[in-house]
Amino acid sequence: MYGLIHNSLRDMMRTRLGDDEWVEIMLAAGLSEKDFLSLKSYDDSVVLSLLGVAHTRTGRSIDELLYDFGWHFISRTAFAHYAGVLNMHGESFWELLDNLNHMHDRIASSFPGYRPPSFQLLPIEENTYELIYSSSRQGLTAFVRGLLDGLADYFSVVVEITVVHDTLSDQGQQTCFRLTALGTK
Ligand code: HEM
DSSP states (O other): OBHHHHHHHHHHHHHHHOHHHHHHHHHHTTOOGGGOOTTSBOOTHHHHHHHHHHHHHHOOOHHHHHHHHHHHIIIIIIHHHOHHHHHHTOSSHHHHHHTHHHHHHHTGGGSTTOOOOEEEEEEEETTEEEEEEEESSSSOHHHHHHHHHHHHHHTTEEEEEEEEEEEEETTEEEEEEEEEEEEEO
16 A cells, blocks of 8 residues: 555554554564655555554554554544545535545546545435445455544544445455434534
8 A cells, every 4th residue: 555554554553552662563564664655655565564563562453453543544644634635525424425436536646556445325214324335455344434433523423333244355345334324513
């Protein structure tokens, strides 16, 4: 994944675990500063080894780490550095969810060859939607869950989120989330 993702993960670990622990994790994962160039594309093994080392050292599950990372990515990377792009693609939680593919397409020129996920938002009944997340990767459902909760928090909406089904295949992974709007904060 692009170094932008590494930088955000580094920022999350520094914030939650402290600078000293971060340096230990980075060294144990066999990484150095050259692995954190935002606009360079890296093998996914970099992210996986950082998560693996953090799991071993902290005892937190990979899914817990991914969930925290998703939330952090929204508040500290996406809206902190790309608010213009995000605001252009939605003035509400639901509008932005409906435009995530356009949004990732729009920034593709900054990230040549990247493999963003795709999302499909389907109305089910009043206040209830299904969001289908499709990725060429596997194992990132908890990250998406953190992204969704982080987005709901940003837009001050209360949303109940459950996983309806989760399917692994040779092509990657597809997860169907059910989202029910419960009100505003
Ligand atoms: C403007 C803000 C955003 C930027 C700049 C951005 C950029 C990126 C980049 C560079 C990647 C790595 C892909 C690769 O290297 O192959 C990525 C992956 C991803 N993005 Fe975004 N993104 C943004 C917002 C969002 C939002 C709001 C969501 C969903 C709520 C989202 C969902 C994801 C997911 C789930 C991945 C992991 C890749 C996968 O699932 O296969 N992103 N994004």
